[in-house]
Amino acid sequence: QSVLTQPPSVSGAPGQRVTISCTGSSSNIGAGYDVHWYQQLPGTAPKLLIYGNSNRPSGVPDRFSGSKSGTSASLAITGLQAEDEADYYCQSYDSSLSGSSVVFGGGTKLTVL
Amino acid sequence: QITLKESGPTLVKPTQTLTLTCTFSGFSLSTFGVGVGWIRQPPGKALEWLALIYWDDDKRYSPTLKNRLTITKDTSKNQVVLTMTNMDPVDTGTYYCAHRPNMVATTFDYWGQGTLVTVSS
Numbered sequence: 001q002s003v004l005t006q007p008p009s010v011s012g013a014p015g016q017r018v019t020i021s022c023t024g025s026s027s028n029i030g031a032g033y034d035v036h037w038y039q040q041l042p043g044t045a046p047k048l049l050i051y052g053n054s055n056r057p058s059g060v061p062d063r064f065s066g067s068k069s070g071t072s073a074s075l076a077i078t079g080l081q082a083e084d085e086a087d088y089y090c091q092s093y094d095s096s097l098s099g100s101s102v103v104f105g106g107g108t109k110l111t112v113l
Numbered sequence: 114q115i116t117l118k119e120s121g122p123t124l125v126k127p128t129q130t131l132t133l134t135c136t137f138s139g140f141s142l143s144t145f146g147v148g149v150g151w152i153r154q155p156p157g158k159a160l161e162w163l164a165l166i167y168w169d170d171d172k173r174y175s176p177t178l179k180n181r182l183t184i185t186k187d188t189s190k191n192q193v194v195l196t197m198t199n200m201d202p203v204d205t206g207t208y209y210c211a212h213r214p215n216m217v218a219t220t221f222d223y224w225g226q227g228t229l230v231t232v233s234s
Contacts, residue, residue, distance in 0.1 A: 044226075045225065051218065051222070105159070107160070
């Protein structure tokens with residue numbers, strides 16, 4: 001059971017727009033900690049896609065965008081392409097009575113129809 | 114450019130201790146704010162953070178695994194070592210090390226390719 005909740009899967013046709021949600025709580029996203037997103041293509045290491053809620057590293061297309069509100073965050077992908085088919089993970093920081101830690105979502109598998 | 118590479122055994126027996134080494138280039142772990150973390154991923158499952166070490170030797174561990182983990186650094190060799198005791202088959206997975214750019218940014222911007230560790234007798 002991941003601290004951050006993501007839908008297990010989403011899908012869309014080429015050219016469409018899809019969003020992936022990441023739901024946390026008052027001890028992580030709701031506490032003001034940044035949310036980051038990673039893309040993991042099959043058989044490869046995760047790659048940073050969005051950092052600091054809505055910032056794209058150099059080289060990441062502007063089809064990818066991130067947002068955060070309250071205890072949740074979202075990743076949006078517009079103009080869906082076949083090469084976007086991958087697993088996507090959100091990540092934040094959690095501080096609670098049990099300790100402080102980096103936390104990841106359970107991951108969302110994006111299928112391009 | 115920043116690169117990281119994990120190395121270590123591919124197979125360990127239950128109850129043994131796992132030692133993994135992350136060898137990196139393109140940055141120094143003596144630079145203010147910089148850190149290196151370890152993250153693992155069981156086959157077909159999600160990412161799980163394990164440990165993090167900062168430039169000043171500050172160490173952070175996953176609350177659920179902290180009793181089994183030790184992270185150390187060798188700045189002169191550009192290496193970070195993770196040890197995990199009492200290995201179990203559920204610890205099977207790909208282990209990644211990753212670069213944390215500074216203490217403010219809670220992200221990992223560069224990742225190694227990962228190393229698959231299988232726990233089996």
